[in-house]
Amino acid sequence: MPLCSRSLSFSRTITSCTDLFGTLRCRITFIMGNGSARFTMTAVSKGPGLWLIGLGPGDLGHMTSYALQVAEACDKRYLEGYTAVLPSDQEEKLEEIVGKWDRVMRDDIENPEDILQQAQSSMIGIMVVGDPMQATTHIDLKIRCQESGVPFHIIPGLSATSLAVSLSGLQSYRFGRQVTIPFPYGDYLPTSPLEMILTNHSNKLHTLVLLDLDPTGMGLAPPEPMLPEQAYDILESMIARLETSQDKEVASLIGPLSDWNAILLSDIGTVRQRVVSGSFSDISEIKGGGIHCLILPTEFSGMEKEVFEHLKADM
Structure with missing residues (x-):
């Protein structure tokens, strides 16, 4: 066809x-x-190939009708479980609405020979929380399909990153490059996320900060989302390391970490969603919630300051 x-x-x-x-x-x-x-x-036409299906963030109510149709039509379904997390109640709901599925982790995606072999003769779906092409491993999967002659299809989903920006009330065009704060692994602790935050700040751009889900760095175990308190402590360690290695005082560039403006977004896209603003030290003490991300604003413009102050009322 x-x-x-x-x-x-x-x-x-x-x-x-x-x-x-x-x-x-x-x-x-x-x-x-x-x-x-x-x-x-008409209904989805079935055929062999690999489908990357975006579920949207959090609640499956964000899943498009097309994504639902394709997932249900697949001969076999996998839920990718290491770049993002679907709430447990939604995992149960997922099986109810599209059928049985198996979980795949990092090694299954980075070494997809078995999945690609299945896709040669069957319609295989890999369901991904958020938008499926936000992760580099999924881009690599597309290349592997092209090299193997396996038909490859993408069903976009609402991304958590775009939702976070919308919920913050800040202007989307005033965001710089996003960063991820990783868990320390042994003596390994990169300072590049902090350096990008400083670069964005100097360019008067806000920073969206994603928090790591995997303390092991291997992508094999069930995710353990980083807490706001852990993110604060890790950034403190990055500051100390950067100041030692580059002989520069970070506080002179952006102020003390405790005084940074911050917006905490927890469990976005779910009924437990919470968005609050405040100083980074206050934000770091907030308990509860499952999956978090942060926005570190730079200088406010227009109504951004008013929106930021309004979010403080929700603490």
Whole structure:
């Protein structure tokens, strides 16, 4: 079947168009004049290949109808379980709405020979929390499929990063490069996340800070999301290391860590969602919640300051 097929017919006041988007065939009939338009869709056409299916963040209510159709149509489904976490109640719901699934971890994705072999003859779905192409390992998976001749499809999902920016109330165009704070692993503690935060600050850009999910650094065990208090302590260690290695005082560039403005976003996309602002020292003491991320604002513009102050009321 071709990637795209189109048929057009004209009969005075009626125009009909049939399109194939991926494997979803749509027929749209336009009735001119005083008539109304009719829109119909056929079911997903099954076929071998690998489908990366975005679930959206948190609640499965964010999952698109197309993602639901594709996931249900798959011969075998996997839930990728190391770049993000789906709440346990939503994991149970996922099986109810799309069918049985197995969990895959980092090694399964980075060494996907078994999955690719299955996709040669079956419709295989890998379901990913958020948007599936936010992780570099998933981009590598696309390349591996192309090299192996396996049909590859992407079903986008709402990303947690875009949702976090929206919920903060800050202007999206004023964000710089996002960073991830990793767990220390032995003596390994990179200072590059801190350096990027400083670069964004000097350019008057806000920073979205993702928090690590894997203390082992291996991606093999169930995720253990970093807590705000841990993120604060790790950044303190980064500051000490950077000041020692580069002989510069970070506080002179951005102020003491305890006084940094911060927005904490917890369990976004779920009914337990919480978004609060304050000083970093106050934010770090907040308890509860499962998965967190931070936004470190730079100088505010327009109504951003008012929004930031309003979020303090939720602490």
